[in-house]
Amino acid sequence: MSQRTLQIKALTVETQRQGQRVKLVDNLSLSVERGKVLALVGPSGSGKSLTCAASLDVLPPGTWRKAGVISIDGEVRSPSSLRGREVAVILQNPRSAFNPVRTMCSHAYETLHAIGADLPGWQERAAMAMIAAGLSEPQRIFDLYPFEMSGGMLQRMMIALALMSEAPFLFADEPTTDLDLIVQRDILDLLERLKQERGLGILLVTHDMGVVARLAEQVAVIDSGRIVEAAAVSDLFLRPVHPTTRQLIDAHLSLYGMEWAA
Incomplete structure (x- = not known):
């Protein structure tokens, strides 16, 4: 470290x-x-x-x-x-933190783009973070909208977005x-x-x-x-x-x- x-x-x-x-x-x-x-x-x-x-x-x-x-x-x-x-952030109300008309794939791309991460291979990086956060089927979850996910899944996705940044x-x-x-x-x-x-x-x-x-x-x-x-x-x-x-x-x-x- x-x-x-x-x-x-x-x-x-x-x-x-x-x-x-x-x-x-x-x-x-x-x-x-x-x-x-x-x-x-x-x-x-x-x-x-x-x-x-x-x-x-x-x-x-x-x-x-x-x-x-x-x-x-x-x-x-x-x-x-x-x-x-x-510094990455996770918030208390995951349902209100996601854009309801955008998929999890879109949220992941936006997160990495915002921090200037190297975008080639970004889906693999996002999938690894999702697995680390306990979302075992990242390719399926990529296509989901917030209303299709439970509060627990959304909180795990928010944690995954934080992990994608690799912030300490x-x-x-x-x-x-x-x-x-x-x-x-x-x-x-x-x-x-x-x-x-x-x-x-x-x-x-x-x-x-x-x-x-x-x-x-x-x-x-x-x-x-x-x-x-x-x-x-x-x-x-x-x-x-x-x-x-x-x-x-x-x-x-x-x-x-x-x-x-x-």
Whole structure:
């Protein structure tokens, strides 16, 4: 592995409300290492997805990156040089991420064309990525439209598109939210396998502490755009410090009729 660590440093994202500038992400710093999973967790609206979007310069209209740099192994990179080349992305709602009138073959070609990949032999490269993502019949799936595929198949296809880029880092934004429990398990198993086999460094954005416990080694907790706690997964579950962390763990345990013991 030539590239080992992606760092987000002092990231600040702003918007404007009633004539006043408001910070949505405030001086946030994270470090993602290859071969490991860093979970970024927090309640809805805390700035998790904005952090990923700002790092790759794909913020929604009405927001902007006020400050912050992204580097790989200490070398500052522009977001455009990272996007799709050094950092691939998978999103939380696979059905809305695909153009409904285009086949999977078209999506694969567009993905490789967008990053300037060598297009001769692109179908073989795409097929290999699809197989790695658990889609065992790539030639048949090439001809399918999104409405002909299940949510789990679409999520695997989104992962395959990310693998086609051969990017060393992956931003996974709520990758299992809209999937049933069995498919969630399979997708998490797939991400774990890809992390081990390909040495992917994964930034896992989620509010699900069960997903954190299953996949991540390190956790950063975000609240109102600020990192309020960061620790190894085991330490965070055993000794949460910040009230937001405790609330997230309590909410998770309550699903099983349990309570966190202080």
